[in-house]
Every structure is written in C-alpha cells, then in structure tokens.
Amino acid sequence: MELTFLGTGAGLPSKERNVSAIALSLLQEINHIWLFDCGEATQHQILRTSIKPRKINKIFITHLHGDHIFGLPGLLSSRSFQGGDDLLTVYGPVGIKEYIETSLRLSCSHLAYPLSIVEIDEGKIIEEENFQVFAKKLDHVIPSYGFRIIEKDKIGELLVQKLMDNGIMPGPIYKQIKENAMIQTEDGKNLNQKDFIGPSKKGRVVSILGDTRYHEEHHGFIKNSDVLVHEATFEDDKSEMAADYYHSTTTQAANLAKTGNVSQLVLTHISSRYQDDDSQQLLKEACEIFPNTSIAADFYKLTIEHKA
Amino acid sequence: MELTFLGTGAGLPSKERNVSAIALSLLQEINHIWLFDCGEATQHQILRTSIKPRKINKIFITHLHGDHIFGLPGLLSSRSFQGGDDLLTVYGPVGIKEYIETSLRLSCSHLAYPLSIVEIDEGKIIEEENFQVFAKKLDHVIPSYGFRIIEKDKIGELLVQKLMDNGIMPGPIYKQIKENAMIQTEDGKNLNQKDFIGPSKKGRVVSILGDTRYHEEHHGFIKNSDVLVHEATFEDDKSEMAADYYHSTTTQAANLAKTGNVSQLVLTHISSRYQDDDSQQLLKEACEIFPNTSIAADFYKLTIEHKA
Numbered sequence A, B: 001m002e003l004t005f006l007g008t009g010a011g012l013p014s015k016e017r018n019v020s021a022i023a024l025s026l027l028q029e030i031n032h033i034w035l036f037d038c039g040e041a042t043q044h045q046i047l048r049t050s051i052k053p054r055k056i057n058k059i060f061i062t063h064l065h066g067d068h069i070f071g072l073p074g075l076l077s078s079r080s081f082q083g084g085d086d087l088l089t090v091y092g093p094v095g096i097k098e099y100i101e102t103s104l105r106l107s108c109s110h111l112a113y114p115l116s117i118v119e120i121d122e123g124k125i126i127e128e129e130n131f132q133v134f135a136k137k138l139d140h141v142i143p144s145y146g147f148r149i150i151e152k153d154k155i156g157e158l159l160v161q162k163l164m165d166n167g168i169m170p171g172p173i174y175k176q177i178k179e180n181a182m183i184q185t186e187d188g189k190n191l192n193q194k195d196f197i198g199p200s201k202k203g204r205v206v207s208i209l210g211d212t213r214y215h216e217e218h219h220g221f222i223k224n225s226d227v228l229v230h231e232a233t234f235e236d237d238k239s240e241m242a243a244d245y246y247h248s249t250t251t252q253a254a255n256l257a258k259t260g261n262v263s264q265l266v267l268t269h270i271s272s273r274y275q276d277d278d279s280q281q282l283l284k285e286a287c288e289i290f291p292n293t294s295i296a297a298d299f300y301k302l303t304i305e306h307k308a
C-alpha cells in the first residue's frame, strides 16, 4: 500500500500545487491502483510518475467541485489509448453520472473499456475479498464524502518447523490446518489451528476525507486508521474563515487525528495563499497537537507498512 | 498581434506537448486576448506565461473533441478568482453550450463575470470596430471549424507638415480631414483627403483551422493570410492514415499554404508518435513545398508584423 499525492492544492492549480488527486497503489495486494479525486491535469501529473492508467480500476470522487472532478473526462478518455480494457468503476456523489456521461457524449469520446458509475450514499460501498470501503458524508457546502479503506486481516503463516517437529509432514493436511480451526489427523490426533499458525497480519486502514468543516464526531469514522488524509485549507488562526468556507484548519485536522487515535496524519488541500516557506509553520502548529503529521506536496509518496 | 502556442499535441497530452490551445494576443490592438481551443490543463500552461486570464474575452472552439475542450470548465471557473469580471464569450459548434453549462452546474461553479456562449455556423461570426472573424466548416469526423481573423485596414497618418506647408494649421479641421474624403475650408478651398493622409495600414489576417482532412478548396478561406495555423497530425507518407482519421499531413498543410498564397505557415497538433528528433524531418518535408513553415512547440511565440 502506497499513497502518491498527485495534487495537493485547494480550489485553483498553482505552479507549486495541482488540484486534488491521490493515488492509492494496491499493486502488491491486488495489482490495482485506486484514485481519490481527479482534478484537472491529474493525467498530466500521472505522466510524471510510474503509475499506469490502465492499472487504475476504481476512482472515488469525494465531491463535485471542479478542483476535484475536472480531470475525470480526460483521464477516462486517455485510459482507452493506454491499453486500458478492464472495467473501471467510478464512485461519487449524485451528479457524477450526468457529469461524466455528458462530457463523454458531447466530446464523442468512445471508451475502449467498460465503465461503471456508482452514485454513492453513506455506508459500505465496497466489499471484496481483500478490502472493504465505507463512505461517510462530511460537512461541506455541497455533499462531500470521506472514505475509509479497510484491508481485511490475513491469517498468519503456517509454522512448518513446529508441524514437522510434531511429526506432521507437508501434504494436503497443511491446507486443512490453514482452513479449519480444528482438525483431526489420520491417526486421531486433534490439531488446534492456533497452535500451528503464526500471528495473523492485521489489515491496514486508510481514511481519506474530502473537503469538510471540522467536526469532532468524525472521529468515529476515522478511528484507529493507519493513515488519515485530511484537508487543511487554512492555518490555525483562520478557523472562522474555515467555518465560513466549509473547510478545516491544520489544528482541527490534528485534533481529529488525536481524538481518533490514528497512527499518522497527512495534511493536503493547502490554500495557495501559503507558499513553500509557510509550510513549516503549518506543520509546526499541527505537530504541537499531533506529532506524527506531515504536509503533502505534489508527488509526495507514503508507504503504509503493517503495524508491528 | 502575437500567437502563443499553449498546446501543440494531438489527442493525448504527453510530457513534451500538451493538448490544443493557442492564444492570440491583441493586447496592443484592443487590450484583449483571444483563445483558440482549450484542451485540458490550458490554465496550467497559462500559469507559465505572462497571459492574464482576465484579459481573455473570447474563446473559439474549433470542435468538441476532448483534447480541444476539457480545459474549458477549469479555465472558466478559475478566471473568476483571477480578477475577471468582464464579459467572456465562447464561440463553438452546437453542443458547446450544453457541455459548459452542465459542467458548471454540476460542479456548482458560480462565475463572477457574465458568460455568453454562441453556437456558431459558417459565415461571419464577429464584426467589431477593429476585427472581423469568419468561420468555415472543415472535414473532420465531427463538425470542426476554421477561423479567419481579419484586422480591418487602418487609415494612414495625417501629413501634418504638408498641411502646415499649405497653410492649414492644427485645429478641428484636422479631424474633418481624417473623417471625410473631401472637405471645404472656411476660405472655400477643396481639400482631398488622399493628398494629406499617408499610406493606409493594411490589416493583418490570421487563419486558424481546427482538425481536418486536407481539401484543396479550403484555400479560398485561408487565402493571403499573414499566418496560417494548420494541423499536421501525420508525416507526408501517412496520408492514407490521415484520411482515415480525418487529419492532415505536413505536406498537405504546406500545399494548402502554397495554393492559398499565405505568408507564413505554422504546423501544430503533432501526433505523439513523433519525438523531438522527428520534428526536423516533419519540417523538412513541409518546407520543400512551402519554405516559410515552422513547427510549433508548446510556448512557441510568433509576432505577426504588418506587411511592409
């Protein structure tokens, strides 16, 4: 699992930060990449990474503001020319279907792959073998969602040496042990799975929230995440402005990370009023509340390890 | 008059060439900039020039393919935040209105300036004090237009010294001479305007064509242009492919420039199959037919002088 921040600015593209998009690489896990938001020129940003558009099989749109969707028609069209012929599913608020279908129809863009568009509501939106995704409505000027991506726990490794020490040699029985809590050997011995399986591998949790005002009650949704990606459009002392514009400050995001007991916080969606020099100050005020914070820049990458 | 090529590639953005957009600066003439096509990330390209989006008051769309329009909603939205409050008019084929209105409505983008959208047909589409613009339907897989921008001729300068030598001193009479072919002085002398006005300044003509197959009969439309901007998606020996995909080759564009007796040809909309190294070959084959040819690159600028 690896996050690549493709656009980390708010509202408008600037020379330093493009508008919103984040890639979650699940190449090692399921050989796919998931994209969160797709502001204008996301496909251009992707050209400067090793991401292959055909590997993107899900796109999640937090909300319909232009800085989160105007790159979608271009990316969808271009993917046809980049060897993409697998199903691509776009998840987003009501309206996303009309937006995509109108753009593709009027531009006479014919996709070379099947496209599915799912207009979401709160709750579980994906249940697959390895992952679940939940959506929650946040508090923005238009409907805006957060996504909680949950990797399912994986059963531990077979303790082969211990099995052999107990006279249980490799064979079909190993598979039986992996799949059953208790089995009986041919000679009538009962084997407890837990005695011969190492510690299970806890799945990772990533929470990516769209534009939102700060609300303490969001902490239930992001609770215990390995990584929380949260907007921080404004600095600490602009909390009134943040409320007026339905955005959050650095310290509000840090407070949520702390209350929600997450392991790591990444701030993004930074207003263009802040230059590179200001980043240190933004980071400092967040770290005073939640030390394990970073501020994303375009092309910033973060590998999400399993907890020890 | 100055052309700035903001995107010179075909179909898809590449690292070298963005998708189509050309700015025609008329800052010296009328304090405005006109944009021709607006592929995705045109606003990003503009960030790297001295062009101020609020100075753009007309956008001409040749056709609705994504590589020519997907930057429009973003540019229109961003212009609101860049001090743009003057009327902006978009001219384009039928469908452009639905595309823009749907994108702005669903993304809840509220423009801070009046926007007018004109769905065009062939013929004269603009008649202003200093400029006329004509549109012509070309031959592409969907309706695609060419634009002929005509600067009106300007009356010459008053020959002040000659007037004074003839005893006609500065005063309201100078204005009368500028505005009338013949006037009578207070003491009954007839004055012919042409005797006291220097040579008139011939207006410049720029023809910018959208994606099209080559047709010799297009030469009437682009005739005697100071500059012809023509697509050259393919090299000379790919004329069959060009016809199949409704595009043109380098040498077809050069032939049109020659038949149309233009002063200068600029090739753009270059397929991404051609790398930087190939440009010399593309240029060479065009120059053999029409020597005053150049191949546009992103950010290539061309000042259009008055003919001597």
Ligand SMILES: [Zn+2]
Pocket: A010, A011, A020, A065, A067, A068, A211, A269
């Ligand atoms: Zn936003």
Ligand SMILES: [Zn+2]
Pocket: B010, B011, B020, B065, B067, B068, B211, B269
């Ligand atoms: Zn094109």
